Amino acid sequence: MTQKKAALKFVILLGIVSLCADATYEGARSITGAFLGVLGASGTVVGLVAGLGELIGYGLRLLTGYLSDRMRKYWQMTTLGYLINTAAVPLLALAGRWEIAAGLMIAERTGKAIRTPPRDLLLSHAAMLVGRGFGFGLHEAMDQIGAVLGPLMVAAMLYLQQGYQGGFAILAMPAVLGLSILVVGQKIYPNPREFEPKALDLVFKGLPKIFWIYLGAIALVAAGYADFALIAFHFQQTAIGSQDEIPLLYALAMGIDAIAALAFGHWFDRIGFTSLTLAILLSSLFAPLVFLGNYVMAFIGMVLWGIGMGAQESIAKAAVTGMVPAEKRGSAFGIFNTGYGLAWFSGSALMGFLYDRSLNTLVWFSVAVQLVAILILLLVQREIHRV
Numbered sequence: 001m002t003q004k005k006a007a008l009k010f011v012i013l014l015g016i017v018s019l020c021a022d023a024t025y026e027g028a029r030s031i032t033g034a035f036l037g038v039l040g041a042s043g044t045v046v047g048l049v050a051g052l053g054e055l056i057g058y059g060l061r062l063l064t065g066y067l068s069d070r071m072r073k074y075w076q077m078t079t080l081g082y083l084i085n086t087a088a089v090p091l092l093a094l095a096g097r098w099e100i101a102a103g104l105m106i107a108e109r110t111g112k113a114i115r116t117p118p119r120d121l122l123l124s125h126a127a128m129l130v131g132r133g134f135g136f137g138l139h140e141a142m143d144q145i146g147a148v149l150g151p152l153m154v155a156a157m158l159y160l161q162q163g164y165q166g167g168f169a170i171l172a173m174p175a176v177l178g179l180s181i182l183v184v185g186q187k188i189y190p191n192p193r194e195f196e197p198k199a200l201d202l203v204f205k206g207l208p209k210i211f212w213i214y215l216g217a218i219a220l221v222a223a224g225y226a227d228f229a230l231i232a233f234h235f236q237q238t239a240i241g242s243q244d245e246i247p248l249l250y251a252l253a254m255g256i257d258a259i260a261a262l263a264f265g266h267w268f269d270r271i272g273f274t275s276l277t278l279a280i281l282l283s284s285l286f287a288p289l290v291f292l293g294n295y296v297m298a299f300i301g302m303v304l305w306g307i308g309m310g311a312q313e314s315i316a317k318a319a320v321t322g323m324v325p326a327e328k329r330g331s332a333f334g335i336f337n338t339g340y341g342l343a344w345f346s347g348s349a350l351m352g353f354l355y356d357r358s359l360n361t362l363v364w365f366s367v368a369v370q371l372v373a374i375l376i377l378l379l380v381q382r383e384i385h386r387v
Helices: 003-029 032-038 043-059 061-071 074-094 098-130 132-159 163-170 172-188 209-223 228-238 245-271 273-283 286-292 295-313 315-323 326-355 359-386
Strands: none
Touching: 003 074, 003 098, 003 132, 003 163, 003 172, 032 043, 032 098, 032 163, 043 061, 043 098, 043 326, 061 074, 061 098, 061 326, 074 098, 074 163, 074 172, 098 132, 098 315, 098 326, 132 163, 132 172, 132 245, 132 295, 132 315, 163 172, 209 295, 209 315, 209 326, 209 359, 228 245, 228 286, 228 295, 228 326, 245 273, 245 295, 245 315, 273 295, 273 315, 273 359, 286 295, 286 359, 295 315, 315 326, 326 359
């Protein structure tokens, strides 16, 4: 087996693990808000728990990325993170109080924060051999297949009148399958670093300047990207979509996400940053279509929203791989994910505030910050070409 084929199989293996994990926790996230309500939580509590979980899920990656580089225990941290991330979900079936359910929801986000930076680093080694854009794009595509399957599994249990407990319990299946594949993968590929050619023995005192400029651009994209919770709220308030249609629009976006990740990942390996710039330009148009248009325009807007998500979760990370040496990549992914998450959180809060006051202002803000991000990306592209 050639190294390239082995690297591709490794990418697929991690993709299957992520597929199973996404099926588990995305399936749970489709009903956790309603489940907390059934257990007696208020709307304020639901919002605080969701917000705190996301803040921990992104903020903690700064620490876990740093620790993964210091300890070099990439497989161990990845496994621990996936264990916490997925084991917390089926345990929700046993939660009889909203406080317990809230704790498990936060534990799930904590597990994701632990495993994401070292997992991305392991993936980056193989991606350097099969193509950075293709490697991360394929992984994201498989990831999003799970994001569609999980909610469908839960919906089936609810249709069969098994209740929320049955919905959480069925998610133990992908959780156990994903963890089993992860353990086997660690045995087959104990040192994925071997996929990547050894770099020159250079001393790096910190992350390169170009990385920080690039992070600023991606943070602007995140800040201007409306969370689906706000989009779903708008659809409900304006009757653009029925209660049954709104989840289907989300599933549509997740399917587009998977296709876009593969397509733009392929183009990234051929035309570089131009593919990322094009994806952001397309996705910058989602806000006026979603928030100011009719059903048909909203449908098109969700397609563009899905394209942007696919690019952000795949080639945005692929670009980091080419900027940072392997020895500091865990920290870089941790910083990247934390910066992205904090910008997303801040932007979502601001857009929620703007929604209650002026939809036009919300739309202008969303489009403007993404267009500024494109200008910064053009600067990054020019600097990279100079090297």
